[in-house]
Amino acid sequence: MIDEPSTKPYLIRAIYEWCADAGYTPYLAVQVDEYTQVPAAYVEDGQIVLNIGVDAVKNLHMGNEDIRCSGRFGGVPHQLVVPIAAVIGVFAKETGQGLVFQAGPSVPPSSPEPPEPPSATGRPQLKVVK
Numbered sequence: 531m532i533d534e535p536s537t538k539p540y541l542i543r544a545i546y547e548w549c550a551d552a553g554y555t556p557y558l559a560v561q562v563d564e565y566t567q568v569p570a571a572y573v574e575d576g577q578i579v580l581n582i583g584v585d586a587v588k589n590l591h592m593g594n595e596d597i598r599c600s601g602r603f604g605g606v607p608h609q610l611v612v613p614i615a616a617v618i619g620v621f622a623k624e625t626g627q628g629l630v631f632q633a634g635p636s637v638p639p640s641s642p643e644p645p646e647p648p649s650a651t652g653r654p655q656l657k658v659v660k
Contacts, residue, residue: 538614538631539594545620545628546582546592554622555583558597559630561618567611569603580610581623 542558549556558580560566562573572578580601582590587599587610597612621628 535594536614538617539592541629542597542614542617542620543592545622549622550584552622554624555581555586557621557623557628558582558612558617559619559621560612561616563613563616565611565613566616567609569606569608572603577618580612 546556548554560568560578560580562568562576562578568578568580581587582597582599584590587601590599591597594614596614597617598610600607600609602608617631619628619630
């Protein structure tokens with residue numbers, strides 16, 4: 531069986547583009563782990579919410595393995611690296627509309643083996659985000 535690419539990075543990019551087209555501010559909710567590079571002082575309960583709008587970050591790269599950019603926190607520049615597996619949501623600040631994902635284990639950015647997909651247990655569930 532051929533490993534199919536995850537739909538998650540494509541969905542994240544789609545919501546990001548929708549926010550940009552609608553004039554909304556795209557936010558990224560992240561479950562912080564050892565592979566996530568964000569300023570620790572801004573992490574609360576193991577999570578951080580990042581403004582990834584055009585005016586907030588520079589050199590934004592949203593790949594299939596991770597999201598990379600530079601941003602300022604308290605006026606101090608930081609290089610951010612967020613593995614796609616660590617993304618738990620992407621949404622518009624102004625409306626709250628977007629997508630919520632199940633948190634999964636991250637893998638090192640240069641890992642040659644992709645993470646195993648979670649086993650299907652029961653019926654899939656969707657959650658409405660307003």
